[in-house]
Amino acid sequence: MSLKTIKLNDREIACQEDDSVLDALLRDNIDIPNNCRKGVCQSCMIRSLDNAPPAASQKGLTDVLQHQNYFLACLCYPEQDMTISLNKPKDFFTETTVIDKKLLNSDMLLLTLKCSTPLDYYAGQFVNLKRHDGLQRSYSIANNHLLNPDSLTFHIRKLKDGLFSEWAYQELAVGDTLDISDPQGLCYYLPNQLDQNLMLIGTGSGLAPLLGIISEALHQGHRGDIHLFHGSREIEGLYLIEEMQQLTQQYQNFYYTPCLSSETLANGFAKGRAHDVAMSNIPSLKDWRIYLCGHPDMVHQAKRQAFLKGSAIQNIYADAFHVGTASVK
Numbered sequence: 520m521s522l523k524t525i526k527l528n529d530r531e532i533a534c535q536e537d538d539s540v541l542d543a544l545l546r547d548n549i550d551i552p553n554n555c556r557k558g559v560c561q562s563c564m565i566r567s568l569d570n571a572p573p574a575a576s577q578k579g580l581t582d583v584l585q586h587q588n589y590f591l592a593c594l595c596y597p598e599q600d601m602t603i604s605l606n607k608p609k610d611f612f613t614e615t616t617v618i619d620k621k622l623l624n625s626d627m628l629l630l631t632l633k634c635s636t637p638l639d640y641y642a643g644q645f646v647n648l649k650r651h652d653g654l655q656r657s658y659s660i661a662n663n664h665l666l667n668p669d670s671l672t673f674h675i676r677k678l679k680d681g682l683f684s685e686w687a688y689q690e691l692a693v694g695d696t697l698d699i700s701d702p703q704g705l706c707y708y709l710p711n712q713l714d715q716n717l718m719l720i721g722t723g724s725g726l727a728p729l730l731g732i733i734s735e736a737l738h739q740g741h742r743g744d745i746h747l748f749h750g751s752r753e754i755e756g757l758y759l760i761e762e763m764q765q766l767t768q769q770y771q772n773f774y775y776t777p778c779l780s781s782e783t784l785a786n787g788f789a790k791g792r793a794h795d796v797a798m799s800n801i802p803s804l805k806d807w808r809i810y811l812c813g814h815p816d817m818v819h820q821a822k823r824q825a826f827l828k829g830s831a832i833q834n835i836y837a838d839a840f841h842v843g844t845a846s847v848k
């Protein structure tokens with residue numbers, strides 16, 4: 520493959536061999552949103568105005584978006600010259616208002632947004648939150664639409680020098696508005712097999728989508744066992760411990776194991792990484808449905824372990840929280 524030219528308005532941008540369109544645009548100082556750079560968050564979605572983009576760059580987009588030649592810049596390695604537009608589809612973002620903001624622990628923000636019209640989403644999906652200057656990041660929805668049709672909750676972990684999370688933690692206030700994208704992601708609950716056992720493993724803010732899934736499953740009258748393993752290095756990294764323990768009292772089929780991988784142990788906590796503890800507790804995962812959310816390494820390792828324990832690949836649902844390290848918008 521040789522050098523390709525990307526036309527954007529009146530500019531011509533060179534795309535080197537092995538460069539994605541995102542690499543080429545960023546190198547040319549074009550201000551384009553991006554986050555995961557792995558085709559997950561969809562924040563880098565742009566549109567081809569001439570040829571159909573390579574099929575691999577449209578992975579996960581709806582049929583309508585594919586038909587309109589939208590594609591993910593981070594997955595697009597052009598096969599020919601392209602003319603592009605950075606405009607998003609009009610209905611991709613909706614305005615919401617911050618109605619509550621509180622801390623779940625010293626680093627974890629619980630943010631509640633109110634939508635002007637109820638959002639149609641599945642428990643476990645994520646949205647991109649967009650600030651007024653265009654900065655956007657992906658966050659998982661932590662509630663379920665059956666109980667709260669017009670409000671959305673998020674667990675946002677404050678990262679040191681993190682552009683969005685520090686701003687949300689320090690500056691975002693009740694009454695402010697934020698734009699949210701349409702819901703995305705395939706790691707969600709469907710009430711189609713109520714007797715199936717569920718295993719949910721999360722690290723850090725990976726509890727957010729799992730909470731949405733658990734809340735919907737219990738609300739739908741899920742009859743199979745539901746096992747939640749939430750892990751962190753230190754106890755300070757866990758949160759909602761009492762709430763989860765109360766849920767085990769309320770529902771006979773709900774089990775909760777908080778896991779700490781550091782040396783210090785407290786009563787009622789399992790020692791080890793959440794996915795190791797989970798796998799050693801359950802002898803076989805044949806016919807189980809598995810949900811994995813949080814750190815990409817955990818998700819990757821747990822997927823493999825679950826498969827080796829007998830789970831079918833199509834029963835493993837995963838969202839790796841890839842955190843960008845050099846993204847500006």
Ligand SMILES: Cc1cc2nc3c(=O)[nH]c(=O)nc-3n(C[C@H](O)[C@H](O)[C@H](O)COP(=O)(O)OP(=O)(O)OC[C@H]3O[C@@H](n4cnc5c(N)ncnc54)[C@H](O)[C@@H]3O)c2cc1C
Pocket residue numbers: 554555559560645656657658659660673674675676677678679680681682683684685704724725727728838839840841842843844845846
């Ligand atoms: C599908 C999905 C779902 C997610 N769900 C959640 C969720 O529910 N809750 C949640 O908290 N997060 C979630 N994330 C992660 C989230 O999208 C953000 O990536 C995260 O909040 C960090 O964003 P930020 O703007 O605060 O940090 P960024 O500004 O993107 O920086 C990330 C880290 O990299 C460091 N960094 C930045 N630039 C550089 C550089 N040039 N050199 C070295 N280091 C650098 C920063 O200091 C920071 O620690 C999810 C991600 C995905 C893909």
Ligand code: FES
Pocket residue numbers: 552553554555556557558559560561562563564591592593594
């Ligand atoms: S999908 Fe391209 S940056 Fe996330």
